[in-house]
Amino acid sequence: xxxxxxxxxxxxxxxxxxxxxxxxxxxxxxxxxxxxxxxxxxxxxxxxxxxxxxxxxxxxxxxxxxxxxxxxxxxxxxxxxxxxxxxxxxxxxxxxxxxxxxxxxxxxxxxxxxxxxxxxxxxxxxxxxxxxxxxxxxxxxxxxxxxxxxxxxxxxxxxxxxxxxxxxxxxxxxxxxxxxxxxxxxxxxxxxxxxxxxxxxxxxxxxxxxxxxxxxxxxxxxxxxxxxxxxxxxxxxxxxxxxxxxxxxxxxxxxxxxxxxxxxxxxxxxxxxxxxxxxxxxxxxxxxxxxxxxxxxxxxxxxxxxxxxxxxxxxxxxxxxxxxxxxxxxxxxxxxxxxxxxxxxxxxxxxxxxxxxxxxxxxxxxxxxxxxxxxxxxxxxxxxxxxxxxxxxxxxxxxxxxxxxxxxxxxxxxxxxxxxxxxxxxxxxxxxxxxxxxxxxxxxxxxxxxxxxxxxxxxxxxxxxxxxxx
Numbered sequence: 001x002x003x004x005x006x007x008x009x010x011x012x013x014x015x016x017x018x019x020x021x022x023x024x025x026x027x028x029x030x031x032x033x034x035x036x037x038x039x040x041x042x043x044x045x046x047x048x049x050x051x052x053x054x055x056x057x058x059x060x061x062x063x064x065x066x067x068x069x070x071x072x073x074x075x076x077x078x079x080x081x082x083x084x085x086x087x088x089x090x091x092x093x094x095x096x097x098x099x100x101x102x103x104x105x106x107x108x109x110x111x112x113x114x115x116x117x118x119x120x121x122x123x124x125x126x127x128x129x130x131x132x133x134x135x136x137x138x139x140x141x142x143x144x145x146x147x148x149x150x151x152x153x154x155x156x157x158x159x160x161x162x163x164x165x166x167x168x169x170x171x172x173x174x175x176x177x178x179x180x181x182x183x184x185x186x187x188x189x190x191x192x193x194x195x196x197x198x199x200x201x202x203x204x205x206x207x208x209x210x211x212x213x214x215x216x217x218x219x220x221x222x223x224x225x226x227x228x229x230x231x232x233x234x235x236x237x238x239x240x241x242x243x244x245x246x247x248x249x250x251x252x253x254x255x256x257x258x259x260x261x262x263x264x265x266x267x268x269x270x271x272x273x274x275x276x277x278x279x280x281x282x283x284x285x286x287x288x289x290x291x292x293x294x295x296x297x298x299x300x301x302x303x304x305x306x307x308x309x310x311x312x313x314x315x316x317x318x319x320x321x322x323x324x325x326x327x328x329x330x331x332x333x334x335x336x337x338x339x340x341x342x343x344x345x346x347x348x349x350x351x352x353x354x355x356x357x358x359x360x361x362x363x364x365x366x367x368x369x370x371x372x373x374x375x376x377x378x379x380x381x382x383x384x385x386x387x388x389x390x391x392x393x394x395x396x397x398x399x400x401x402x403x404x405x406x407x408x409x410x411x412x413x414x415x416x417x418x419x420x421x422x423x424x425x426x427x428x429x430x431x432x433x434x435x436x437x438x439x440x441x442x443x444x445x446x447x448x449x450x451x452x453x454x455x456x457x458x459x460x461x462x463x464x465x466x467x468x469x470x
Contacts, residue, residue: 007024007050007051007053008048008049008050008051009024009048009049009051010046010047010048010049011043011044011045011046011047011048011049012045013045015043015045016040016043017031017032017037017040017043018040020049020051024051025054026051026052026053026054026101027100027101028040030052030100030101031049031050031051031052034049034050034051034052034101035049035050052101052102052103053101053102053103054101054102055098055099055100055101055102055103055104055125055126056125056126056128056129056130056313057096057097057098057129057130058077058096058097058098058099058106058123058125058129058130058131058132059093059094059095059096059097059130059131059132060075060077060088060093060094060108060121060131060132060133060134061091061092061093061094061131061132061133061134061280061346062075062088062092062093062094062110062134062136063092063133063134063135063136063281064135064136065135065136068092068359069088069090069091069092069093069278069279070088070092070136071087071088071089071090071091071092072087072088073087073088073092073110073111074086074087074110074111075087075088075094075108075109075110075111076108076109076111076117077094077097077106077107077108077109078106078107078109079097079099079100079104079105079106079107079125080099080100080101080104080105082100084097090278091277091278091279091305099125101125102125102126103124103125103126104124104125105122105123105124105125106122106123106124106125107119107121107122108120108121108122108132108134110134120134121134123340124339124340126339126340126341128297128313128339128341129297129313129341130339130340130341131280131341132340132343133281133343133346202355202358202359202362203357203358203359203361203362203365204358205252205253205255205257205354205358207361207365208361208365208369208393208396208397209257209258209396209397209400210397210398210400210401211255211400211401212249212255212256212257212400212401212402213401213402214256214402215401215402215403215404216402216403216404217376217403217404217406217407221404221407222236222237222407225407225408225410225411228411228415229411229414229415229421229424229425230421230425231424231425231427232427232458234454234457234458234461235424235427235454236407236410236424237453237454237457238429238450238451238453238454238457239377239410239424239432239436239450240376240377241453241457242446242449242450242453243376243377243378244259244375244376244377244378247259248375248376248403248406249375249403252354257354257400258374258375258396258399258400258406259374259375259376259378260353260354260357260372260373260374260375261349261353261372261373261378262352262353262354262356262357262360262371262372263287263288263371263372263373263380264280264281264282264283264284264287264288264356264371265284265285265286265287266367266370266371266380266382267282267283267360267364267367267368267371268283268284268285270364270366270367270370270371270382271283271363271364271367273285273302273303274305274363274364275305275363276302276312277302277304277305277310278305279359279360279363280346281346281356282356282359282360282363283360283363284314285300285302285314285316286314286315286316286317288346288347288348288349289315289333289336289337289342289347289348290333290348290349290440290443291332291333291334291337291348292332292333292334292443293317293318293332293333293440293443294317294318294330294331294332295315295316295317295318295330295331295332295333295336296315296316296318296323296326296329296330297313297314297315297316297329298313298314298315298316299311299312299313299314300312300314315336315341315342317440318330333347333348353372357369357371357372365393366391366392366393369381369392369393369396370382370384370392374395374396374399374406375399375403375406375409376403376406376407376410377406377407377409377410377413379409379410379413381395381396383413386412386413386416387408387409387412387413388408388409388412395409417435419431419435420432420435420436423435427454429447429448429450429451429454430447432447432450433446433447433450434447
């Protein structure tokens with residue numbers, strides 16, 4: 001998309017500024033301001049005017065540091081001399097703001113605890129709609145204050161942590177979807193001191209994982225798996241290397257857990273198309289946007305938490321066959337990021353999968369576990385039956401104990417799909433990746449990466465065999 005967000009018009013005989021504005025669908029005042037015209041009667045034939053384009057709406061989704069929606073936050077949005085102010089809704093969203101034209105600077109302000117306004121974000125209006133995600137660095141909890149008992153000496157009171165720096169913005173208790181969120185409870189200690197207990201909305205890892213036993217896949221395990229699949233050992237290893245590289249487990253909160261990738265479009269579908277309006281970071285009709293992938297804006301009618309419907313502009317993956325007539329309208333994720341339509345925090349993969357899972361688990365635990373790809377071979381939890389489990393909970397607990405069940409599950413998964421089984425037997429990694437990794441396999445070069453890993457493993461095996469023969 002060009003940085004010049006205007007088109008041009010050459011004035012003809014008998015043209016008027018209001019008539020030009022009507023034909024272009026913009027306000028004559030915007031044309032006048034764009035071209036420095038103080039008197040519309042001064043138009044002359046041959047004069048070249050810059051015509052600003054109409055702009056899409058802009059609104060913000062305000063989250064606390066733990067990515068919970070913040071309600072009741074005082075905000076102000078201003079652009080081209082216009083200002084709209086209000087408080088965020090229960091789902092942490094501002095009202096829609098409509099700039100008068102594309103190319104205008106749009107500024108977002110949040111009211112600080114001191115009553116001052118702090119500018120937190122700036123973007124430029126475009127023809128496309130924008131949703132800005134604003135993440136606060138802090139969380140403010142509502143609580144009552146109570147005096148300490150008069151007969152208690154300061155030395156008898158429980159130690160209190162040193163106060164942190166003042167919060168940088170107005171923050172309120174978050175509402176993490178209906179009935180969810182940070183919970184606070186007033187209580188007293190044995191000495192009568194008033195305290196506040198705070199409970200996080202994040203699920204504990206112990207709620208769905210078992211302790212890691214450290215039982216890795218052995219060379220004999222690989223040989224047994226290859227024999228059962230009728231393929232080479234290095235074909236199985238190549239898939240493993242492609243999916244998780246150096247290891248099947250990672251460290252979260254000091255404990256060893258399976259590597260996962262949380263998929264919000266799975267959760268949206270498996271949870272009954274809920275929570276997209278209150279928690280778009282966890283539930284949305286499309287997956288997290290990838291920077292190199294092309295997308296098209298399409299309007300979908302979505303049902304909100306309160307049961308009402310709303311037409312929502314959603315950027316969906318561009319399909320070369322289905323959307324070939326709209327190829328010029330497709331934009332890469334990187335372009336959408338630069339234009340402010342997407343934000344890195346919300347729309348790209350990163351190290352947040354367990355954070356997202358633990359929050360989604362509070363909304364719908366089965367759908368949350370089914371919406372992750374798990375472990376050594378990154379198989380979606382929704383495939384638990386194919387892997388040989390009666391529930392996804394059983395599958396996740398088994399995979400969290402050790403690496404060996406990951407390989408067993410992979411064997412069952414491949415055997416259940418004749419196309420996959422034939423492809424791994426023939427070392428046809430393009431066909432294998434197209435079935436195993438889905439339509440985006442080529443975009444992410446899964447087949448090429450598998451083939452490279454396989455060739456490297458084969459060379460290493462041949463070298464080792466040659467040395468042993470000597």
